[in-house]
Amino acid sequence: MNPGDMFAQIGSIVGSLMFVWAMFKQFFPYQLINQIEKRSQRLVTYVYPYIQITFHEFTGERLMRSEAYSAIENYLSSKASTQAKRLKADIGKNNQSLVLSMDDHEEVADEFNGVKLWWASGKHISKAQSTISFHHPMSDERRYYKLTFHTRNRDAIVGTYLNYVLKEGKAIKVKNRQRKLYTNSGSYWSHVVFEHPATFQTLAMNPEEKEMIIDDLITFSKAGEFYARIGRAWKRGYLLYGPPGTGKSTMIAAMANFLGYDLYDLELTAVKDNTELRKLLIETSSKSIIVIEDIDCSLDLTGQRRKKKEKAEEEKNPGKNQQGMQERDAKSSQVTLSGLLNFIDGLWSACGGERLIVFTTNYVEKLDPALVRKGRMDKHIELSYCGFEAFKLLAKNYLNIESHHLFGTICELLKETKITPAEVAEHLMPKNASVDAEIYLKSLIQALELAEEDARRSSA
Ligand SMILES: Nc1ncnc2c1ncn2[C@@H]1O[C@H](COP(=O)(O)OP(=O)(O)OP(=O)(O)O)[C@@H](O)[C@H]1O
Numbered sequence: 001m002n003p004g005d006m007f008a009q010i011g012s013i014v015g016s017l018m019f020v021w022a023m024f025k026q027f028f029p030y031q032l033i034n035q036i037e038k039r040s041q042r043l044v045t046y047v048y049p050y051i052q053i054t055f056h057e058f059t060g061e062r063l064m065r066s067e068a069y070s071a072i073e074n075y076l077s078s079k080a081s082t083q084a085k086r087l088k089a090d091i092g093k094n095n096q097s098l099v100l101s102m103d104d105h106e107e108v109a110d111e112f113n114g115v116k117l118w119w120a121s122g123k124h125i126s127k128a129q130s131t132i133s134f135h136h137p138m139s140d141e142r143r144y145y146k147l148t149f150h151t152r153n154r155d156a157i158v159g160t161y162l163n164y165v166l167k168e169g170k171a172i173k174v175k176n177r178q179r180k181l182y183t184n185s186g187s188y189w190s191h192v193v194f195e196h197p198a199t200f201q202t203l204a205m206n207p208e209e210k211e212m213i214i215d216d217l218i219t220f221s222k223a224g225e226f227y228a229r230i231g232r233a234w235k236r237g238y239l240l241y242g243p244p245g246t247g248k249s250t251m252i253a254a255m256a257n258f259l260g261y262d263l264y265d266l267e268l269t270a271v272k273d274n275t276e277l278r279k280l281l282i283e284t285s286s287k288s289i290i291v292i293e294d295i296d297c298s299l300d301l302t303g304q305r306r307k308k309k310e311k312a313e314e315e316k317n318p319g320k321n322q323q324g325m326q327e328r329d330a331k332s333s334q335v336t337l338s339g340l341l342n343f344i345d346g347l348w349s350a351c352g353g354e355r356l357i358v359f360t361t362n363y364v365e366k367l368d369p370a371l372v373r374k375g376r377m378d379k380h381i382e383l384s385y386c387g388f389e390a391f392k393l394l395a396k397n398y399l400n401i402e403s404h405h406l407f408g409t410i411c412e413l414l415k416e417t418k419i420t421p422a423e424v425a426e427h428l429m430p431k432n433a434s435v436d437a438e439i440y441l442k443s444l445i446q447a448l449e450l451a452e453e454d455a456r457r458s459s460a
């Protein structure tokens with residue numbers, strides 16, 4: 001008998017059995033049917049030693065999309081793109097790249113610590129036509145993922161693997177999300193899409209220092225368990241200082257791009273008091289960088305000290321200074337830097353999730369040493385005038401050259417002149433279609449010579 005005939009016969013036998021079973025069910029008591037079904041289930045488990053777990057797209061409330069389902073979808077997207085034959089493509093949340101996922105009724109295999117398992121995608125189509133489905137013909141399809149694995153691996157899969165899948169899936173989601181730049185007006189955040197092109201590759205600065213910062217960021221972003229173990233908030237403070245145009249803001253954008261974090265640009269002068277500040281800080285999400293630019297301008301950094309001094313004077317000459325103090329209090333924002341730092345310590349310990357806080361200033365010497373001591377701000381980074389290494393990177397980025405006979409002259413001039421990367425970039429910026437590097441380099445040399453002469457004249 002050929003296989004075709006054999007299957008045809010088996011098919012007809014199964015068909016007749018099912019018919020008999022349906023008849024049987026109508027005439028015999030419910031308890032008996034239940035018993036038979038239970039036993040046959042046990043027999044199937046014996047012959048088919050695999051466990052299946054189903055993850056539905058919508059759980060509980062019909063319209064709540066399951067978090068597990070979307071994490072699995074993200075997790076499987078890379079596997080699907082290499083294994084599945086039928087894929088679905090959609091534009092990602094960042095609006096920039098296509099995200100692939102497996103189409104319905106596809107299967108991909110995965111391996112975890114030597115255990116093999118299979119993921120299959122499927123969908124149920126509900127027959128009931130609801131009013132919703134009239135407008136959204138797709139809404140009656142309920143998708144799901146089914147995980148199949150051998151019974152003997154139950155502990156490894158249920159215990160470790162599933163957690164691993166969820167964690168990975170969520171991490172991929174964070175990486176693919178569209179990032180935002182938040183700014184506050186008063187005590188409300190509003191946001192725009194964050195699409196700053198700055199990266200550490202394009203940031204001109206001392207290469208070793210850059211490497212150190214990148215290492216620091218990587219260590220921080222992976223240290224969740226460490227911070228939890230030592231019982232501290234998962235946060236890190238940076239103070240970026242240096243003259244205008246040395247790349248402080250650019251570095252913040254590069255940090256956000258590198259870590260895939262959102263940016264919160266906190267304008268402290270718009271914040272009325274500490275209560276508003278607390279509200280704003282509580283509303284920041286995890287995986288974000290809170291930026292406070294020019295702290296020396298936005299806060300009365302020496303406020304507490306001055307008040308102490310005035311208080312002492314007030315005690316000496318009662319009545320004399322009172323009016324002045326009240327006026328100043330009313331005028332300036334009531335937010336203090338120490339208040340801010342205390343909030344951050346207290347609040348974020350309770351919120352969880354990683355956050356960076358970055359302060360920038362042009363005048364580091366103006367800051368109260370007690371407030372910027374290590375521990376409060378973990379890392380102080382100086383961004384300074386353009387050195388030769390930084391210049392070479394700018395020349396490569398702007399003019400696409402790695403060496404030139406004028407580099408020697410520029411190297412010498414840079415040693416004696418203070419010029420910011422922003423100014424150098426200005427000279428190297430292509431101004432017309434012809435990209436003759438020499439013209440731009442000569443213009444830079446001219447500017448450097450002028451600056452050098454100025455410096456010599458003013459010191460004389
Ligand atoms: N280190 C750098 N590497 C590459 N480009 C830079 C660098 N520094 C400055 N630039 C260029 O100069 C412009 C101004 O830099 P940026 O705004 O980062 O300076 P800043 O230090 O934040 O200045 P400010 O103190 O005035 O806020 C940037 O758009 C960038 O193109």
Ligand SMILES: [Mg+2]
Binds near residue numbers: 248249250
């Ligand atoms: Mg800036």
